[in-house]
Amino acid sequence: MTQLHQPGKLAPHNPIADDGDDVHFCSTCAFGSVCLPAGLDKIALNELHMLVEHVGPFHAGDHIFRSGERFGALYAVRAGMVKTRQLDDEGHEQVLGFHLPGEMIGLDAIHPAKYPCDAIALDTVFVCRFSFPALSMLAAKIPDVQQRLFDLLSADIGKSSRFSGDHTADERLAAFLLDLANRYAARGFASNAYRLVMPRADIANYLRLAAETVSRVLRRFQDQGLIRVDGRELELTDKPALLKLARHILRD
Amino acid sequence: MTQLHQPGKLAPHNPIADDGDDVHFCSTCAFGSVCLPAGLDKIALNELHMLVEHVGPFHAGDHIFRSGERFGALYAVRAGMVKTRQLDDEGHEQVLGFHLPGEMIGLDAIHPAKYPCDAIALDTVFVCRFSFPALSMLAAKIPDVQQRLFDLLSADIGKSSRFSGDHTADERLAAFLLDLANRYAARGFASNAYRLVMPRADIANYLRLAAETVSRVLRRFQDQGLIRVDGRELELTDKPALLKLARHILRD
DNA sequence: CGGATTTTTGACCAATGTCAAGACCGGTGG
DNA sequence: CCACCGGTCTTGACATTGGTCAAAAATCCG
Numbered sequence: 001m002t003q004l005h006q007p008g009k010l011a012p013h014n015p016i017a018d019d020g021d022d023v024h025f026c027s028t029c030a031f032g033s034v035c036l037p038a039g040l041d042k043i044a045l046n047e048l049h050m051l052v053e054h055v056g057p058f059h060a061g062d063h064i065f066r067s068g069e070r071f072g073a074l075y076a077v078r079a080g081m082v083k084t085r086q087l088d089d090e091g092h093e094q095v096l097g098f099h100l101p102g103e104m105i106g107l108d109a110i111h112p113a114k115y116p117c118d119a120i121a122l123d124t125v126f127v128c129r130f131s132f133p134a135l136s137m138l139a140a141k142i143p144d145v146q147q148r149l150f151d152l153l154s155a156d157i158g159k160s161s162r163f164s165g166d167h168t169a170d171e172r173l174a175a176f177l178l179d180l181a182n183r184y185a186a187r188g189f190a191s192n193a194y195r196l197v198m199p200r201a202d203i204a205n206y207l208r209l210a211a212e213t214v215s216r217v218l219r220r221f222q223d224q225g226l227i228r229v230d231g232r233e234l235e236l237t238d239k240p241a242l243l244k245l246a247r248h249i250l251r252d
Numbered sequence: 253m254t255q256l257h258q259p260g261k262l263a264p265h266n267p268i269a270d271d272g273d274d275v276h277f278c279s280t281c282a283f284g285s286v287c288l289p290a291g292l293d294k295i296a297l298n299e300l301h302m303l304v305e306h307v308g309p310f311h312a313g314d315h316i317f318r319s320g321e322r323f324g325a326l327y328a329v330r331a332g333m334v335k336t337r338q339l340d341d342e343g344h345e346q347v348l349g350f351h352l353p354g355e356m357i358g359l360d361a362i363h364p365a366k367y368p369c370d371a372i373a374l375d376t377v378f379v380c381r382f383s384f385p386a387l388s389m390l391a392a393k394i395p396d397v398q399q400r401l402f403d404l405l406s407a408d409i410g411k412s413s414r415f416s417g418d419h420t421a422d423e424r425l426a427a428f429l430l431d432l433a434n435r436y437a438a439r440g441f442a443s444n445a446y447r448l449v450m451p452r453a454d455i456a457n458y459l460r461l462a463a464e465t466v467s468r469v470l471r472r473f474q475d476q477g478l479i480r481v482d483g484r485e486l487e488l489t490d491k492p493a494l495l496k497l498a499r500h501i502l503r504d
Numbered sequence: 505c506g507g508a509t510t511t512t513t514g515a516c517c518a519a520t521g522t523c524a525a526g527a528c529c530g531g532t533g534g
Numbered sequence: 535c536c537a538c539c540g541g542t543c544t545t546g547a548c549a550t551t552g553g554t555c556a557a558a559a560a561t562c563c564g
Contacts, residue, residue, distance in 0.1 A: 086413075088500050094417045108413070110406035136399065140392050147388065152403035154362035160412040161338075165346045166460035169552065181388070200511065210417035210553050215512055231561075233530085250338050423522070454545065462521050467544055483529080483543085 030106045048145070051134035054078070056126030063117040064105070064127060071109040077101050081197040084117045086204075090243030092162060095206040097159075098122070098180075100156045107156050120199045163207065167249055171218045172207045177227065177244035181236055193235040282375045300397070303386035306330070308378030316357070316371040316379060323361040323380045327355050332377030333449040336369045337457075347458040349411075350374070350432075350450060354439045359408050413458065419501055424459045425469045427498035429479065435489055445487040 057080070058064060064075060064082060081249055082099040099105050109115040110132065139146035161174065162179075185191035198202070204211040221227045226242055228235040236242060243250070308330070310316060316327060316334060334351040348369055351357050361367040362384065391398035414431075416426065437443035448455070456463040473479045478494055480487040488494060495502070 012371075045479075086503070086504050090500075092500065094413075096413055096416075108406055108409040111403045111410065112407075116410055136395070136402065138400060140395060143392060144396070146392055148374070150388065150401070150405065151363045153402065153409065154360055155364075157360040157405065157408045157412060158363065158368055160409060160416065161348055164412065166457075199509090205418075211510090212512080212554085213552060216552095219512080222267050248342075248344065251338070251340050463542090464522085464544080465520060468520095471544080472552090 007238065010040060020066055031051065042077040051131050051138065052130040053131075054126065055129050058121035058123075058127075059078075060121055060123050062125070063116045064121065065109075065112040065126070066116050069090070069107070069115045071113050071115055073131050074104055074106040074135065075119070076104050076130070077128040078128055081122040082119050082127075083122050083198060083202060084119050084123055086117045096200050098184050098202075100187060101189075103158075103183070104152050110153075112132045114228065122202075127131055137166075142197060159229045164247060166251065169207075169209050169213050169217050170221075171245050171249055172209065173203075173221070174226075174242045175249035176207055177234070177236060178239070178242050178246050178250060181239075193233070198232055281475070293501060295479045297345070300390060301340040302494070303383050303390065305381040306378065307381050308376075310373040310377040312373055312375050314373045315362075316373065316377070321363050321367045321438050323358070323367055323384065324445050325383050326356055326387065327356040327371070328356050328380040328382070330378040331378055334371050334377055334379075335374055335450060335454060337371045347454050350454075350487050351460070352432075352435050353437060353441075355435070356404050358409075358502055359405055362405075374454075389392060402445070414501060416500065420470050421459075421461050421465050422473075423501055424461065424499050425455075425466065425473070426457065426478075426494045427501035428459055430494050431486060433449075433491075444483070444491075447485040448486050 003148050008202075023071070027085050048204060059082070067086060077099050084096040084099065084105060086094045088094070088098065101117075106115065108117070135149070139149055163175070180194065181191040181197075184194055200214045201211045203209075204214045207214070218227070218229050221242075222229050223240075226236075226238045228237055254262050292437065310332070319338060329351050331353050334357060336348040336351065336357060337347045338348065340346070351371075357371050360369070385398075387401070391401050415427070419427075432446065432448075433443040436446055452466050453463045455461075456466045459466070470479070473494075474481050475495075478488075478490045480489055
């Protein structure tokens with residue numbers, strides 16, 4: 001079992017992003033593409049640094065923000081995994097997403113001017129806090145920052161339509177596993193084996209399935225040799241086959 | 253049958269938004285809130301007018317833009333109804349949304365820098381075209397325009413998570429009908445009776461149901477006195493009851 | 505070690521999809 | 535004005551995926 005069962009190795013588990021220094025910002029950060037590429041004006045870079053505040057650690061179950069709170073800042077996950085969710089008046093949960101290091105949360109709070117969901121740490125989490133008023137002022141001064149914000153927002157619209165379609169449990173789960181792998185890969189982490197930080201119930205809720213169904217499908221995927229699962233440790237052993245299942249959902 | 257069966261009256265059917273003049277922009281337009289409120293600088297207003305181009309008419313089935321086209325502009329629907337949809341490689345359609353006068357389309361195209369979906373007129377449609385490069389330059393100069401763009405983008409993220417949850421056919425249909433009513437009302441149109449411009453199959457696809465299910469549920473709603481349907485003409489006769497069904501979805 | 509939580513597994517069930525046929529509707533042309 | 539035609543919508547019979555319920559097994563922590 002390569003990669004599985006090696007608690008000593010901290011390799012792909014709970015990866016923590018580079019902290020960055022005065023010149024190089026967190027390398028996996030959502031604003032990395034604005035800052036890192038040579039060009040950016042020293043003063044502008046400093047201003048971006050100025051408005052960022054590192055906060056954490058949060059522990060499993062802690063709230064980064066709560067539904068209904070006044071919106072004041074965007075957050076980038078720096079380490080750990082964050083789940084966003086809504087509760088309706090009867091307490092039914094709806095999981096909106098899982099957020100990896102380098103990804104932004106709170107974008108859906110700009111318009112209503114309050115957070116529309118809870119953001120909850122699934123393990124030990126560090127985040128960067130971007131004061132939004134400060135960020136928009138900077139955006140007005142630096143076109144690249146403005147464009148980056150437009151991009152982040154626009155990408156999120158696309159993302160949310162991804163899992164919105166009508167698909168079988170197999171397709172959804174395959175797409176889910178590959179999507180996580182792709183996102184880990186995009187941030188430079190190992191992506192053929194990773195830890196499912198969230199409980200089955202959260203995966204199920206996110207994919208609009210019952211937890212039992214997730215369990216069964218995972219079992220079958222393993223029997224078919226597509227994956228190896230051991231609790232929350234996961235290895236993708238036949239990506240092409242998974243991709244074939246997921247192709248309707250992961251078009252692009 | 254109030255409102256139903258009166259083809260002569262053009263009241264709530266195919267409503268067309270006010271055209272606006274040099275000072276007053278289309279009153280239902282997505283940028284109305286930026287322009288109309290007294291304050292806005294005359295020059296700025298002119299600049300906003302400068303970059304807008306009225307285009308149309310489009311007729312049922314015409315494309316406003318196509319999936320894969322290079323992104324260059326956002327569009328606001330000025331009259332008629334537009335459906336956005338994606339096709340996967342096997343031609344399976346996924347309806348992303350239906351867009352009413354005053355609503356913006358193309359926001360999901362900013363990041364990929366190409367339109368990720370088709371926008372198709374469902375009836376006779378007029379739109380406003382906002383050149384995006386011009387718009388972002390203006391946004392950098394005028395904070396209200398920048399904020400308005402952030403708001404539009406952010407609201408769209410929230411919107412797409414609305415119908416993403418796991419709900420029964422009844423709940424989804426009730427929420428769909430009320431959502432349309434609310435959106436018509438928000439733009440100042442009659443909202444207790446309106447025309448479903450799209451075929452049942454599109455509604456079904458959007459809600460992840462079979463067309464037959466939509467037909468059956470609509471029938472049952474009518475038998476229960478919640479609505480009156482006659483072909484595509486619709487009247488909401490018991491909003492409270494519909495709201496009760498839809499409350500899990502339409503929280504807020 | 506022990507209790508709580510999570511996950512798995514099996515048996516059964518129901519909501520919704522699928523298939524097929526027929527009704528309806530609007531437009532067209534004779 | 536009416537008959538026909540293609541598309542849309544409705545309705546019924548039946549099939550199936552995935553949900554629910556219940557219980558056992560595994561896992562996690564303190």
